[in-house]
Amino acid sequence: MTAPQDALTRADNNLDNSLERLFALLRIPSISTQPAHAGDCRAAAEWLQKELTDLGFTAAIRETPGLPIVTGHSKAPAGKPHVLFYGHYDVQPVDPLSLWTADPFEPRLVESPSGTKEITARGAADDKGQVMTFLEACRALRDAEGQLPVGVTIVIEGEEESGGANLLPFLKANAEELKADLALICDTGMLDPDTPAITTMLRGMVGEEVTLTGAACDLHSGMFGNAARNPIQVLCDIISDLRDGATGRVTLAGFYEGVPEIPEATRELWRKIGPTDEQGLGSVGLRWPAGEQGYTALEQTWCRPTCEINGISGGYEQDGFKTVLPAKATAKISFRLVGDQDPEKIRAAFREHVRARLPKDCKVEFKAHGGSRASVVPADMPGLKPALQALSDEWGTTATVIGCGGSIPVVGEVKQALGIDSLLIGFGLDDDRIHSPNEKYNLTSFHKGIRSWVRVLTALAR
């Protein structure tokens, strides 16, 4: 079976309409972590249900204890495999809003100084733009051939950016309905703007929020300073102790248990194909790997665990100065995991680290924010080779397998609930500014992403 020329041509000719549909979805501020946006999240789910129905899927909105999940079903042609596609319709918060050059929810197609056409909006790359590459590929294939080359079940959740606690129970409860030969997940990136990639290594994550309380109320730092415990000082001591200043290693007891060393051959390969530290960090105005000594930036983010302080807050934070000795201080801290690191063991070790450093007169409260193991896709996974070939054909460059510093818990959850592996195929780039102001998705990623899925779905049918 040759490349589905007709479908590819339709993808090209209908690009403007595809873009219009993406923009409509991007205009919905579906921020899942902020309760005020619950209604917007539901609106995004309803928009997708309508879209799937329009594409010929049997689509439904499925309620959960949290935000709804959208499902769609399209039967497999006789003897063809069935795939499960996963994506998420929720997006990250937009603060600090002041750093956005335009309304995060008023998508625009702009040309960058370097001449690249970029789709700018919150969610353009993570994950609405990527989800729409798949749906628009389905549209092109259906229009061209009347049906999809393989059976497709679609699951689009709304809590990926806020812990995603309700997905696993949903997958388990509907395992029979959702069973497939393999899963396709479009939430990752390419190696570089020219080289497509399938991500086979993902870091896990543990999120923790810690709040320290000292005095019964905020105090005057003159009247009480020195004698009264300052929770910000205590929090800084605790955070500073999380890393060894000299080696950059995380100090939690047993943290590196189950962390595999990177095979020398792999390091060799990455030094050849991967970005240098200068390239990787240069894209965000940095130059020197900051974390674990003895590893390149690429190795640190693909294959080494870390501890990051995602937020800290306490005392007087506005303009001017206030000589307060605050009663409370809070930090949001996440750990990225690799290999066999156990999220719950690490959560426990962190809480022990804090308690062991808690002075008299200080109380602590913890809040858990999700936990997931790292995952690695087996090299002999069904569909991996044809998918790599299809990507290579579309981009004219040999597709490669890569790692990803991010965490995509769904990979482990799909494996656990449905017993199948996932192909992580995505078209994001390192400079897409996901989770940051002025998030963007290159028009090329969107256009060739659609074309790539046309080829991949066709290849998987063989």
Add this chain to the structure above:
Amino acid sequence: MTAPQDALTRADNNLDNSLERLFALLRIPSISTQPAHAGDCRAAAEWLQKELTDLGFTAAIRETPGLPIVTGHSKAPAGKPHVLFYGHYDVQPVDPLSLWTADPFEPRLVESPSGTKEITARGAADDKGQVMTFLEACRALRDAEGQLPVGVTIVIEGEEESGGANLLPFLKANAEELKADLALICDTGMLDPDTPAITTMLRGMVGEEVTLTGAACDLHSGMFGNAARNPIQVLCDIISDLRDGATGRVTLAGFYEGVPEIPEATRELWRKIGPTDEQGLGSVGLRWPAGEQGYTALEQTWCRPTCEINGISGGYEQDGFKTVLPAKATAKISFRLVGDQDPEKIRAAFREHVRARLPKDCKVEFKAHGGSRASVVPADMPGLKPALQALSDEWGTTATVIGCGGSIPVVGEVKQALGIDSLLIGFGLDDDRIHSPNEKYNLTSFHKGIRSWVRVLTALAR
């Protein structure tokens, strides 16, 4: 000359009217550190000018590069001394507003669980309530005796809570107009609710705001975590290094130069008269002195220097969780000084401490927020003994001299500009929650404060 019975009786009989006038001033949200309240600050100044005029002072509003200063003049009877009274009409910000049980600018007289009558509002104790004890005493004396027993010049500024940069230049520029035999400052407290005090030791202060910048924009902590420098982590390391964990001593180079040891006799006395750690810290729900080992809470706040983190901010601080690796982190840090510590030397040592710990790929910005030396009133200062006697007479308990952990730069500025010492007489209490939610001033402090000034002004005339 006996106690001015008539004036004291008038102070008693007019207490309700005095309270009404205080409430009117408390209703003006004169927060000097927040530019949005500049108009309110001016309104407070205008209210005071009217009040002083009504009291027979030659009153004026004096413009400065910042917020206006209110002055008032009342000539001395032949052969009587002339005093300069200082207070401030500006107040601290009110955040976190959610912790206030009532509108901070809707003053109320409430009865505490223990039966104490309390005036609750921002500024009730710091410093509007205290300023009004003096003005109401002037009213009682004038009504009773047709004139004040001593000459009185009044200076009420509006930037005490925001650096007060414009006071010293004003004092210097108007030294001739403002000259007096001594200064009276009402911005301090009593030893305890029964024991009046004159504060003879004040700590100085250095305020610094430090902002660290890493990457060009906020990053995804999965994609960049470990490899990209995290400014919150760096800031926590720097802050943690400011104190020796074992001894609680500040680690800045030369920090303890000019810090005198506390004479053993003084420590003895304070152990007798002063609150125990349990009493002092117990009032705010704490128990254990947190700072420099080997000193009681009282010694730590009256006579030892400290470093306090007044605020910290960076990354995602709202509800939920966001896996961001922030581009910036900020802290507001203040140092309290004693003895001969030099504010500018300590500012320089702090900035050097930060720069010495700044990793590659990290930039730092500093903002100075005021600096003042510590001050000590000489034991033989004119007026000290008669004032102590007058306070003892009013409260029926021997008045004592105490220290104060806070900083009142005006003491040094008055000495520098006008060459006179200050008597720090105030009626605040440790549990007044100044700079905190639900600030209060005991009705007893207000009432007996007025009576105390009647006696002190009379005593100073002898």
